[in-house]
Amino acid sequence: MHPIETRNITKIFTSGIFNKLEVRALDDVSLEVKKGEIFGLLGPNGAGKTTFIRILLGITYPTMGEAFLLEKPVSHYQLKTRIGYLPENHQFPRHMTGERILTYFGKLSGLDNHTLRNKCEELLHLVNMTKWKGVRIKKYSKGMLQRIGLAQAMINDPDVLFLDEPTDGVDPVGRKEIRDILKRLRDRGKTIFLNSHLLSEVELVSDRVAILKRGKVIRSGATTEFTKTSDEHEVKFDGSISDDLLNTLRSYNPALRLEGNVLTFTTADRVTINNIIDKLRKANISIESISKRKGTLEDTFIDLMNEDSAP
Amino acid sequence: MKSLTIILNTVYESITRLTLLFYLAFGTIILLVIAFGLRGLYDNGILIGISFFGNQIPVIDGIDPSGFIFMTTVGGSMSAILLLGVFATASIIPETLRKGTIDIYLSKPISRLELLLSKYMGAISAIGIALFYFMAGLFIIIGLKTGIWNTDVFPALGLIIVMFMCIQSMSTLVGVLFKNMGLVLVFVYLHIFLFSPFLRLRKELVGILTENAIVHRIFDGLYYALPQLSEMQENVSFLFAPAAVEEIIKFSYTPFLYSLISCSAMFLLAYIKFKRSDY
Numbered sequence: 001m002h003p004i005e006t007r008n009i010t011k012i013f014t015s016g017i018f019n020k021l022e023v024r025a026l027d028d029v030s031l032e033v034k035k036g037e038i039f040g041l042l043g044p045n046g047a048g049k050t051t052f053i054r055i056l057l058g059i060t061y062p063t064m065g066e067a068f069l070l071e072k073p074v075s076h077y078q079l080k081t082r083i084g085y086l087p088e089n090h091q092f093p094r095h096m097t098g099e100r101i102l103t104y105f106g107k108l109s110g111l112d113n114h115t116l117r118n119k120c121e122e123l124l125h126l127v128n129m130t131k132w133k134g135v136r137i138k139k140y141s142k143g144m145l146q147r148i149g150l151a152q153a154m155i156n157d158p159d160v161l162f163l164d165e166p167t168d169g170v171d172p173v174g175r176k177e178i179r180d181i182l183k184r185l186r187d188r189g190k191t192i193f194l195n196s197h198l199l200s201e202v203e204l205v206s207d208r209v210a211i212l213k214r215g216k217v218i219r220s221g222a223t224t225e226f227t228k229t230s231d232e233h234e235v236k237f238d239g240s241i242s243d244d245l246l247n248t249l250r251s252y253n254p255a256l257r258l259e260g261n262v263l264t265f266t267t268a269d270r271v272t273i274n275n276i277i278d279k280l281r282k283a284n285i286s287i288e289s290i291s292k293r294k295g296t297l298e299d300t301f302i303d304l305m306n307e308d309s310a311p
Numbered sequence: 312m313k314s315l316t317i318i319l320n321t322v323y324e325s326i327t328r329l330t331l332l333f334y335l336a337f338g339t340i341i342l343l344v345i346a347f348g349l350r351g352l353y354d355n356g357i358l359i360g361i362s363f364f365g366n367q368i369p370v371i372d373g374i375d376p377s378g379f380i381f382m383t384t385v386g387g388s389m390s391a392i393l394l395l396g397v398f399a400t401a402s403i404i405p406e407t408l409r410k411g412t413i414d415i416y417l418s419k420p421i422s423r424l425e426l427l428l429s430k431y432m433g434a435i436s437a438i439g440i441a442l443f444y445f446m447a448g449l450f451i452i453i454g455l456k457t458g459i460w461n462t463d464v465f466p467a468l469g470l471i472i473v474m475f476m477c478i479q480s481m482s483t484l485v486g487v488l489f490k491n492m493g494l495v496l497v498f499v500y501l502h503i504f505l506f507s508p509f510l511r512l513r514k515e516l517v518g519i520l521t522e523n524a525i526v527h528r529i530f531d532g533l534y535y536a537l538p539q540l541s542e543m544q545e546n547v548s549f550l551f552a553p554a555a556v557e558e559i560i561k562f563s564y565t566p567f568l569y570s571l572i573s574c575s576a577m578f579l580l581a582y583i584k585f586k587r588s589d590y
């Protein structure tokens with residue numbers, strides 16, 4: 001069994017006493033996360049990502065389906081000694097200092113004083129917060145809170161780490177640092193589950209991703225599958241293309257599109273590309289640039305979202 | 312172990328939040344007033360009475376006069392003790408259940424029962440510390456001033472803590488249901504200062520409106536279902552009543568016992584709701 005497994009999780013929230021309003025936050029979600037991988041759950045706000053993590057941690061109960069963490073049903077709260085969690089918009093008790101947060105929640109994770117002391121030092125250093133450890137967190141910026149939150153999530157050296165929007169409010173340098181920390185943890189065999197609506201973040205660090213939309217997994221797979229270079233080519237030119245020329249070009253590639261001064265066509269065949277360029281040059285059209293589009297996860301993501309909302 | 316961590320942190324939290332310090336400050340003022348106003352009156356080294364801001368209470372038939380001082384002080388400060396005590400702890404459950412905080416607690420290897428119970432005991436400990444300071448202070452000041460060491464303060468302290476256990480059960484239940492400190496204050500204060508005195512006099516008051524037996528039963532039911540704070544308040548000061556006046560005022564344990572049952576039931580309800588809720 002994998003460290004994280006869910007089978008047909010459905011969660012329906014009901015609110016309102018008289019006019020019962022039902023929200024299907026998750027709809028038949030079955031996911032597996034393998035040991036030692038960084039898994040990214042992507043989706044726009046309200047897709048159900050946070051709900052999914054909360055169900056895995058036993059904070060929210062599923063309406064239907066089963067969830068397993070480290071080979072046990074999630075209702076076994078003792079297994080959380082091996083879990084770390086950074087909630088989105090976490091609220092630590094405001095009167096505490098950064099260091100006290102680590103020791104308090106470290107003790108609740110079952111650590112003894114000695115281990116805790118060493119671990120605290122190490123993590124404060126890792127997240128660059130040693131200087132601020134004695135300051136009450138109400139004085140912290142969003143980025144600093146996020147760093148302390150991350151340290152808190154790692155205090156018990158967890159085997160499975162859940163991070164809900166971890167780079168929220170963190171500057172670009174901090175984001176890079178967080179990504180590096182996560183990669184190092186993965187290399188030590190830890191399993192990391194990452195929630196984000198920021199696709200570029202997930203793309204850079206995840207081994208596998210799933211895209212959630214209105215509670216449904218609409219696509220999942222290795223990150224490389226999503227980011228594969230496409231065979232779409234773009235030619236920017238100067239001048240105008242006559243209808244005759246356009247027809248000639250279309251004889252090489254029927255799906256070729258012309259929009260203003262940009263020609264777009266998809267092909268894997270080098271001969272076709274060269275033929276098209278030759279014809280353009282012969283017609284005295286000056287070429288500004290030829291580029292091949294890289295299908296980033298973001299494009300895939302946006303495509304998927306659009307695809308699905310089309311009638 | 313984890314429970315102890317939560318209990319200590321809850322106490323620490325109520326100190327840093329100043330509400331508990333406010334409570335301690337109030338106790339200090341009362342203690343100072345007594346230290347200032349109270350004197351023992353002696354005749355050849357034998358206590359013949361006490362004087363409190365010039366009012367003299369003589370020792371009659373060998374009856375210990377310190378009981379009156381305790382009755383007046385504890386009875387007189389009771390409303391303030393309750394008012395400030397509730398205020399000092401009302402935020403504990405709503406703060407714990409706040410989104411972003413409860414997530415972290417519930418992601419730790421600790422059961423929901425242990426969490427709720429530890430927070431509950433943390434609240435009682437915080438109040439207990441402040442009450443101990445006040446009651447032990449009274450014991451020492453009155454003892455030093457009059458030479459009478461009235462050990463009734465200690466069972467009285469225990470009984471006031473029982474009152475707070477009931478109050479905290481209510482706070483916990485309201486807190487779990489509404490996650491809102493304002494509502495906790497409203498419900499608990501209404502109960503202490505309105506419902507409880509009303510329910511105690513329900514026979515007379517409801518009798519004015521109706522003779523309907525069912526209505527009377529309903530109010531009887533409420534009376535026993537909720538902590539009898541009004542009776543408990545009174546009985547704490549009755550504890551100090553000298554034996555000679557037992558005919559008129561007699562201490563009774565029953566409201567405490569009934570209230571403890573109600574207190575357990577309310578905590579149980581709070582736990583069931585907490586256990587079943589999504590956060």
Ligand SMILES: Nc1ncnc2c1ncn2[C@@H]1O[C@H](COP(=O)(O)OP(=O)(O)O)[C@@H](O)[C@H]1O
Pocket residue numbers: 013014015023024025043044045046047048049050051052589590
């Ligand atoms: N406790 C709750 N009660 C009612 N509805 C909720 C609750 N939590 C989440 N939802 C709803 O479930 C959906 C998914 O929310 P969430 O899991 O927070 O999404 P995401 O983390 O992807 O932004 C949203 O429509 C949200 O309004």
Ligand SMILES: [Mg+2]
Pocket residue numbers: 046049050051088164
């Ligand atoms: Mg979310």
